Amino acid sequence: MMYDYFSSIVTGITAKLEQDPQGIHARKRYALAVATLGRRLYSGDARIAWCGVTAPFDLLNSMGVTSCFVEFVGAMLASTETAELFMQGAEDAGYAADSCAYHRAVTGAMLKSAMPVPDFIIGTSSPCTAGLAVMENMAKQYNRDLFVVNVPQSESPDAVRFLARQIEEMAGFVGDHTGQALSRNRLGEALELTNEATVLIKEIYGLAKQKPSPVDSRFLNNFGVVITLFMGTREGVDICRGFRDELRHRVATNAMDASQERIRLMWVQNRIQFPFPLESMLAEYGAKIVVDELNDVTWEPMDPDNPFESIARRILSIPFSRNADARVTHLQTLAREYQIDGAINPCHWGCRQGTGLRGIISNGLKEIGVPVLNLEIDCVDSRNLAEGQIHTRFEAFTEMIQG
Template sequence: MTAPKTSKALKSSQKLSQLVKKYYKDIHEAKAQGKKIVWSSGIAPVELFHAMDLVPVFPENYAAACAVKQISQDLQYYAEKAGYISDLCSYFRSDIGHVLSNCTYLGGLPKPDLLVASRNLCTTHVKWFEVLSRYFNCPLFVWDLPFGTLNKKFAPEFHRLEYAISQLHELIKVIENITHCELNTWRLQEAIFLGDEAARLWIEINESRKNRPAPISCTDMLGNLFVLVTLSGTPIAVEFLREVAKEVNNRVSNKIGIVSQERFRLLWDVMPLWHHMELFDRFQSAGAVFVVELYNYGRVWGQRLDCAQPLESLAKRHLTHMFNIDMDSRVKLLREILREFQIDGYVNHVIRSCNVLNGSTLHLANKMKKELGIPTLTLESDHCDSRAFAPAMIENRIQAFLELLEANQ
C-alpha cells in the first residue's frame, strides 16, 4: 500500500539526522568523561537537567528511532522472552529489549546514574522505570504531576501548580546529591531563556500551518520534535529551529505547500506508526495534508517559559499538557484547534499497546464528529510494534475515509 512520496523534507529538517547522530555520540562521550546520565520519560523538565550539568537520555525517543530503523521488533522479542507480555507498551518493550540485548544501534544508551519518571500522560512510566531502577541498581525519582482542569485562560489550578513546584524542589535536591553540585540560578535562567526561545519558534512553525497551503509536513514536525524533547534549553535547539522557521516562513510567503494541490486538511491524534512513516505519504498522494498532530501540538512543547519564574513556568508547562487535563478542558482546546486550522478530517490512531490513551482519544474523536460533523477515521495499529500493522485493512479504511472527505467537500 506504500504510495509514491509526494513531498520531501525541508532542507533545514534534513540536518536532523546529523544532529541525532551527534547527540548520541555526545552522550556517550559525556559518560566517558564522568558526567552523570539521567534516563527520563519524554515529558520532563529537560531545561533543568541541562542547567545542572546532568546529561538527559530518553528511552522513548530511542525506541522510536529503532522502530524507524525497523529493528524494534527484534528488541521486543528479547523483552517478551524475558516474560514481558506483548500487551505492554511497545516503547517499554523496545527499551527493555535494548537493555537485555545490549543493542548497539547509535551506540545504545549509556548506563544511567539517575532515573526520572513522570506520572502525567502515561501511568506505565512509573512501573517501567521501577524495572530499570532494579536492573541498574539506580535511584529513581517520580515527578508526581496531578491530573486536573484548566481555567478560562487555560491555566492549572493553584494547588496543582504549588504541588508541582514543590516536586521540582525535591528533584533539585536529588540531582544535587547525584552531581555533588548545587543549582546555579544563573545557569537555570539561561536554560529557561533558551527553552523559551525554542518554544516560541516551535509555536511559530506550528502556527504557520494555518496557512493554505500548509508549508511543512507532519513527517518534518514529528521528526523535529526530537530537538525539543532532548535539547530544549540549549543553543543547539534554538539554532536548528530558527533555520526551520526561516525556511517555513519563506515557503508561506511564496505559497509553497507540501503537495501540489492541497484538498483536505487533517488532524492526527496520538503517536504515529514509527515503523511505517510512509503512511503519511499515502494521504498526501490524495492531497490530504496533516496540519496538526496533537502528539506534538500539546502545550508542553508549545508553552512559553519565564526566566523570572523558572520553576513555576516549568511546572505550568507540564500541568497543561493535552493528556494531563480533564476531558472538558481537552474538548475546549480541541474545538479551538479544529476551528483555527480549518480541519476537514480527524484521524485517530488506536494503539494496541496503549490502553491508557485509547479511551480518551476515541471519546474526543467521537465528540468532535457529533458536535461539528467532522469525518473521523480510526486506524488500529501500534506505534512501535509492526506486528499490529495490517496493510490491507488500513488501506481500505483510508480509501473509504478519503471518499467521505470528497463527498463532504
C-alpha cells in the same frame, strides 16, 4: 552498535550539509541534532539520565545532564527496524505482549544491555503509569537511584505547588548525583533560551496553519515531543529557527502545493515510528497532515524568577497530562485553527491513556463536524501490521470526506 549507528548518521548528515552550507535544511539539521544526542547518550563519557516524557529537560540541560525520555529509544529502534529483536526479548522475559511497544522495546534493549547505563533515573507519572513502571524496573535493573515527578491531573493551586515542590526537589536530587548544585543563574539562562525557542515554535505553528499549509505530512513529524529534549539550549533555538526559516522560505517562494492538500488532516498523539509509507498513502488521496496534537504551545513563557512554578504550570498544561474535557477542547481548538477536514487517531495498541479516549475524542471532534479515522495500529511494533487494510481505510475515509 548504537554508538556506531549514530556516529554514521552524524557523519552522513554533516557531509550533506557541507555540500550546501548556505541552505536551510531544517529537517537535516534537526536529524543531525537528534543523532548527536543519540551518540552522546551512547558515548559512555556523558552524565546521563533516562527520563519520563514530561521531565523538565531545560532544567536538566542547565545542570549539564544529557537526558532523554526512554520512548525516544523505542521510536528510534522502530525507525531502524531493530525493535522486533528487543520486543521479542522482553516478551521472552515475561513482559506482556499486549503492553505498549515503546516500553517493550526499551525493556528488551535494557535486558540485552543495548541501553546506556544511566547515572540516575527520573520518572514522570504523565503521560502514563505504564512508562513509570518501566522507569522503576530500570532503576532496579541498573541499581540506580530513581526520582519520580508526580504530575497531578488538575491545575489547582495545590497541584501547582506540589509539582513545583517536586521539581525543586528533583533539582536537589540531580545536584546530589552530579556533585554540582543547581545554579539559579544557569537555570535562568536556560529558561530564557526556552522562551526564545518557544517564540519560534509559535511562529512555526502559525505558518503551518496557513491554507495551503507550507508543511508536508512529514515536516513536523514528532517535532513537538522531541524538541523538548533541546529546550534550554542554544542548539534548541537554532533548530527552531531552521524550521521557521524553511517555512518562511516556502511561503515566500510559494512552494506550497494546494493540490496536495485537498484534505487537511490532524494526527492525534504519536506518529507511526517504523518505516511506513504514510505520507505517500495520504498523498494518493490528496490528503496531508497539517497538524499533530502534540505540536502546540500550551504554556505561558517561563519566568526565570519563579522557575519551579513556571515549569510546573508548563507540565500541567500538556494535553495528555489532563482529563478528557481539556484534551478534547484542545483538539477542537487545533481543528478550528488549522481548518482541518478530518483527524486520524492511531489508537496505539497497548497505550491505555491514549486509546482509552478513543470514543470521547471521536465524539468531541464529531461535535464540531470533524470526522475521525480510528486506526487500530501499533505505532512501534510492525509485526501485526495490515498495510493493505490501512490503505483501504484511508481510501474510504478520504472518499467520505470528499463525498
